[in-house]
Amino acid sequence: MTGRFKILVADxxxxxxxxxxxxxxxxxxxxxxxxxGGEALESLEKSAYDLLFLDIKMPDMNGIDVLRVxxxxxxxxxxxxxTAYGSVESAVxxxxxxxxxxxxxxxxxxxxALLVEKLLQHKKLIDENILLREQMxxxxxERYQDMIGASPAxxxxxEMVEKVAAVDSPVLIKGExxxxxxxxAKAIHARxxxxxxxxxxxxxxxxxxSLLESELFGHEVGSFTGxxxxxxxxxxxxxxxTLFLDEVGEIPMKMQVDLLRVLEERRIHRVGxxxxxxxxxxxxxxxxxxxxKAMEAGHFRRDFYFRxxxxxxxxxxxxxxxxxxPILADFFLRRFRKETNKPVESLDKKAVELLCAYxxxxxxxxxxxxxxxxxxxxxxxxxxxxxxxxxxxTVGTVEPQSLEDMERLHIQRILNLCRGNxxxxxxxxxxxxxxxxxxxxxxxxxxxx
Amino acid sequence: xxxxxxxxxxxxxxATIGVVPMGxxxxxxxxxxxxxxxxxxxxxxxILERRPVSDRCYVPDRxxxxxxxxxxxxxxxxxxxxxxxxxxxxxVDLGVPILRFVFGEAEMGGRCAVxxxxxxxxxxxxxxxxxxxxxERLAKxxxxxxxxxxxxxxxxxxxxxxxxxxxxxxxxxIRLFFCARCAFLLKKTVQTLLESHGP
Numbered sequence: 012m013t014g015r016f017k018i019l020v021a022d023x024x025x026x027x028x029x030x031x032x033x034x035x036x037x038x039x040x041x042x043x044x045x046x047x048g049g050e051a052l053e054s055l056e057k058s059a060y061d062l063l064f065l066d067i068k069m070p071d072m073n074g075i076d077v078l079r080v081x082x083x084x085x086x087x088x089x090x091x092x093x094t095a096y097g098s099v100e101s102a103v104x105x106x107x108x109x110x111x112x113x114x115x116x117x118x119x120x121x122x123x124a125l126l127v128e129k130l131l132q133h134k135k136l137i138d139e140n141i142l143l144r145e146q147m148x149x150x151x152x153e154r155y156q157d158m159i160g161a162s163p164a165x166x167x168x169x170e171m172v173e174k175v176a177a178v179d180s181p182v183l184i185k186g187e188x189x190x191x192x193x194x195x196a197k198a199i200h201a202r203x204x205x206x207x208x209x210x211x212x213x214x215x216x217x218x219x220x221s222l223l224e225s226e227l228f229g230h231e232v233g234s235f236t237g238x239x240x241x242x243x244x245x246x247x248x249x250x251x252x253t254l255f256l257d258e259v260g261e262i263p264m265k266m267q268v269d270l271l272r273v274l275e276e277r278r279i280h281r282v283g284x285x286x287x288x289x290x291x292x293x294x295x296x297x298x299x300x301x302x303x304k305a306m307e308a309g310h311f312r313r314d315f316y317f318r319x320x321x322x323x324x325x326x327x328x329x330x331x332x333x334x335x336x337p338i339l340a341d342f343f344l345r346r347f348r349k350e351t352n353k354p355v356e357s358l359d360k361k362a363v364e365l366l367c368a369y370x371x372x373x374x375x376x377x378x379x380x381x382x383x384x385x386x387x388x389x390x391x392x393x394x395x396x397x398x399x400x401x402x403x404x405t406v407g408t409v410e411p412q413s414l415e416d417m418e419r420l421h422i423q424r425i426l427n428l429c430r431g432n433x434x435x436x437x438x439x440x441x442x443x444x445x446x447x448x449x450x451x452x453x454x455x456x457x458x459x460x
Numbered sequence: 461x462x463x464x465x466x467x468x469x470x471x472x473x474x475a476t477i478g479v480v481p482m483g484x485x486x487x488x489x490x491x492x493x494x495x496x497x498x499x500x501x502x503x504x505x506x507i508l509e510r511r512p513v514s515d516r517c518y519v520p521d522r523x524x525x526x527x528x529x530x531x532x533x534x535x536x537x538x539x540x541x542x543x544x545x546x547x548x549x550x551x552v553d554l555g556v557p558i559l560r561f562v563f564g565e566a567e568m569g570g571r572c573a574v575x576x577x578x579x580x581x582x583x584x585x586x587x588x589x590x591x592x593x594x595x596e597r598l599a600k601x602x603x604x605x606x607x608x609x610x611x612x613x614x615x616x617x618x619x620x621x622x623x624x625x626x627x628x629x630x631x632x633x634i635r636l637f638f639c640a641r642c643a644f645l646l647k648k649t650v651q652t653l654l655e656s657h658g659p
Contacts, residue, residue: 030528030557036568038624039613117522117560121626 016131017041017059021051021077022066022093027116031064038127048072055085056391059354061134062127065110066093067101075105082109084393087137089130158194159342162332168195168324175322176202181274183259183319184297186326188428189376192297193257195326200253205293208252211245216258216432224266225282234283246279249292259319260300260311261435267315274318294319329371329378336367339375343382344394355389361396369402372428419454422447426456475654476504477606478543480534482574483513485551489577489598493549496599497606500621500636503650506543513552524555527565527574534572544653545609547602550576563601563631566608573605584629597631607638610649615642 018040022028028044035042045051048069063081067074074092081088092105092113102113112126158165175182176199184192193212200210218226229244245254262270273279274294278287296319305311329336340358348355371377385398422440429435437447477497481490490507498505517529530548538546554562554576563580566573580597583589603621615622620639625631638646
């Protein structure tokens with residue numbers, strides 16, 4: 012029952028150390044020993060301890076100095092100072108600095124047993140308290156549905172979501188890749204009257220034209236080679252709920268007409284079918300593209316655009332709400348700590364500064380990946396600037412020397428932005444796919460970062 | 461009998477505990493310790509030849525014998541003895557570097573333990589405890605320390621033999637039995653030990 016508590020004994024005298032470790036082990040505690048202050052701090056850096064027995068007089072580092080560091084860096088660890096007979100003054104000083112108790116060598120057996128039991132009970136209560144406070148903190152103002160943000164930009168967005176959810180009109184969500192457009196769509200659905208119906212999402216950029224048509228409208232038997240069974244489309248399946256069309260800018264022109272008709276007539280035909288099927292859904296679409304430019308270029312229908320864009324929401328990029336970066340980083344850290352079971356506790360000041368200074372072209376998704384990577388590879392309990400060193404090496408931060416370098420970096424940046432989607436990247440770069448492929452091969456680029 | 465009437469050693473398997481009288485500890489005390497180890501743990505016990513208490517283990521500043529050093533000395537001299545566990549019984553005051561005194565000491569999961577009756581004869585208020593109480597206390601300490609050599613930790617149940625007793629008052633509250641959980645663990649450990657050592 013006591014096995015879950017971890018205790019560290021720091022004393023330079025081998026016999027004292029061994030004796031205390033042996034006694035604590037008989038209590039079923041997990042016990043480690045350190046022969047000096049420096050070694051104790053190294054152990055605390057590597058893993059979390061519930062209780063630390065700390066000798067005041069140690070040759071390498073005074074116990075009082077170790078206590079100061081422990082109380083600053085690891086406030087969750089309870090500390091009992093060990094003193095020799097006649098050094099009560101130091102013990103008093105230690106208590107003022109935040110030590111939980113002190114013992115004079117040799118201890119009364121009853122005193123030691125009671126002290127350990129009392130402190131570990133106290134520690135258990137503190138841990139429960141911290142857990143509750145963490146749960147409360149994430150449930151507080153900065154959290155709305157599954158979105159996190161205390162910045163004015165996000166607070167405005169949350170207010171807009173609330174207003175938009177109250178009506179049934181189509182919504183167009185704009186925002187860069189990785190800003191959380193789907194989360195906004197889900198929040199609208201969850202706050203709307205359609206919340207008991209399904210939320211069905213489809214990424215329009217992930218399908219070929221014929222597949223997208225079949226996915227949306229469904230098909231009848233024999234409508235094309237391989238259609239051996241009739242299949243309901245998502246427009247049919249979403250009955251009573253919300254349909255989320257992600258990357259709506261990728262929908263081919265022909266299908267834009269079909270969808271426009273569905274929005275106006277509220278009925279569909281399956282591919283290869285003639286029967287009218289009534290549909291009932293709310294449409295939310297999202298894009299990271301500038302659809303007005305696409306309209307001017309003739310890639311997007313004006314009437315379809317106005318049908319989608321009855322209500323418009325814009326999700327701000329992460330660089331426009333830098334004050335949310337520490338909250339988000341902390342949220343992801345706690346999530347990955349739980350998932351990876353690694354004892355990473357927090358980010359230090361410099362790491363937070365680095366994260367806040369970085370531009371995050373991939374937005375919240377990129378931040379999430381960066382924190383996950385740092386947690387997985389972390390060696391200590393506190394994430395430092397070094398754990399995020401890879402951000403400094405990210406493409407784009409190196410100054411290119413030649414025109415060729417510039418082209419290579421630019422193509423890689425666009426590929427990252429499009430998450431490896433060649434067609435999309437080729438469109439943005441205004442070159443054809445074959446040219447893009449040959450450049451990727453020539454520069455040895457990767458599909459995505 | 462481990463818990464309430466349950467035998468510890470599985471039938472057909474035998475293992476022996478060696479009980480060593482040290483210094484001028486009384487014969488009766490040694491026989492009582494041996495009898496309790498045999499009855500409660502259900503293991504065979506041999507009383508071995510009396511041995512002197514090593515002067516190397518004396519700590520003049522504290523006017524005590526260092527229990528950890530006594531165990532180290534016992535380990536050294538008993539290396540070739542054919543016993544599963546060795547329990548030394550003494551009548552001197554014992555201490556360890558961190559504790560002002562101990563009634564006994566054992567290597568966790570090891571082979572040797574030491575117990576002393578020095579602090580068990582008197583009650584907390586200084587009155588004489590009487591022989592019967594003294595022998596019962598000594599038996600409890602011997603069982604507790606021997607169980608540590610069988611890898612048992614301290615127990616939260618205040619009446620279990622494995623509960624940490626910091627004073628004679630605590631010791632008197634403890635029964636001469638292991639709680640159901642400790643009894644189960646003890647039985648498991650002994651079975652594993654006997655299977656690996658053979659009968």
